[in-house]
Amino acid sequence: MSTEETAPVAHSNFIHEIIDSDNVSGKFGGRVHTRFPPEPNGYLHIGHAKSICLNFGTARKYGGKCNLRFDDTNPTKEDVEYVDSIQEDVRWLGFNWDGLYYASDYFEQIYQFAEQLIQKGLAYVDSSTLEEIRSQRGTLTEPGQNSRFRDRPVAESLDLFRRMRAGEFQDGAHVLRAKIDMAHPNMNMRDPLLYRIRHAEHHRTGNTWCIYPLYDFTHGYSDSIEGITHSICTLEFENHRPLYDWLIDVLDLYHPQQIEFARLNLTHTMMSKRKLLELVETGTVSGWDDPRMPTIAGIRRRGYTPSAMRAFCDEIGVTKFNSLNDVVVLENAVRSDLNKTAPRAMAVLKPLKIVLTNYPEGQVEDLEAINNPEDPAAGTRQVPFSKVLYIEQDDFMENPPKQFFRLAPGREVRLRWGYLITCQEAVKDPATGEVIELRCTYDPETRGGNAPDGRKVKSTIHWVSAEHAITAEVRLYDHLFEIANVADIPDGDDWKSHLNPKSLVVVPKAKLERSLATAVPGYKCQFERLGYFCVDKDSQPQAIVFNRTVTLKDEWAKIQKKGG
């Protein structure tokens, strides 16, 4: 277990306190061995990232081990495709597992445990129908009733169970159940089902089995077999812990400790695998790795870094409180990471042409630009400057309010790494009245951006040379949902009506500085004053595509919002 790079020691949490006290008492002989146990039935999302960081991070903190174990007990839902994507995602997050296991590795052992339970009179084959079992389970407030097969002789159960394995019965004909207490206040203890018949091909065991153990019967035994010390899972399994403990104790096996924590919830998105699948299947998003998706694949394609993800998971903490984390914390994590590492470049999303009337026709200058003010080692580059440039439409206002510092008629601003320019005239489309071009003058004495007379300008804006710019597609992403808390959507409401219609805005013809022409998929940089962007996998050498990972903080946008 290791990470690709050294990271600051993670914050402590209640689980680490439990481990500390176990290490003091010697409960596990000072060992720490965790596991991340996904079911290979879908793509991992950022909620899984929290669990991955917790499990692998805990092992790292204590010098212990962490296994990756696929919980593959339901052949009808699982697929090897997901096994591969899960491994890729875990590695991308920067973790390497100590053991790679599958619950299906233990099918024979678990089967033997089942026989032992039957022989001890602690499990029986129930030949009731699904409906009977359901109706006899009772309710939250009423006890259930014993199955008429509950007191079937041990020999008979054993015989039936072996014949279940041998494939003599159809799906649903029998199940194996634990014999605990049908009146138990915890529903999970009311003779829980242990095995069901499924004549289905398993992605690993093929047709070897036609009976498959259920989660509760599999998970604790898998933990026990692997010598897991702390079996960390989410809160909804809290009610399963008595069963977890019971199953291990009645067979007198090595007993890991299950500990539950609250799963991640994030504003403006959701973690429901079923609903995410619906977005994929209806074409609402382009796929599981659509950059708007909260999947690890989507977040990766969006341009997030593994270290930002780890920092986020550390920042939000681990508790048993069912919380809703603000997505701005995630955004802040990637900003602070990329701020230190991402080279800067200039790109204009909504071009406004400006002509420098006093700049020599045909002249081109290479100006030196600093690649990353946060990282001197990133060096400098040359950017071409000429008579006709593009600036951002948002950086000009004909009648600016008091707080607007940028370009306006008669006003001087600095072109980043370029010259000080003054706007002399705004040329309008006579038909629409829209400003389509600016006539400006430049001060030849201000090359690089400083005036010899020491005069100051209030604003520095970005630009590209029209002649030298490359044209590229830029995809601007925003929150998937307009509503902050998807849990607030009332039952019966069409949840899709709360999707953000502007979650993707495509800019087909953005103007990028020349140096970006060779950027390859995965390349991350900051477009100065706009945000962090990365080259999408759809990108082609002559048709570059950038994704916006996250905007920069924007004081002016905030002022506008208040004023508006």
Next chain:
RNA sequence: UGCCCGAUAGUGUAACGGUAGCACAACAGAUUUUGGUUCUGUUUGUCCAGGUUCGAAUCCUGGUCGGGCAACCA
């Protein structure tokens, strides 16, 4: 109507019987060739009611509110 779990600034999270702190957000200022970054400061909090104690966010009791549980899913 049963059982289990939880509750600390706007959000998230520390404090483990002894000064309620941190991050993000918000607000104000400084710096700045990105209205970015960085730095400084400010505002805002222990769900309620009792009890134990010299002293309670912390321990106890009772409430309130929130979450989970009745798949041959995990």
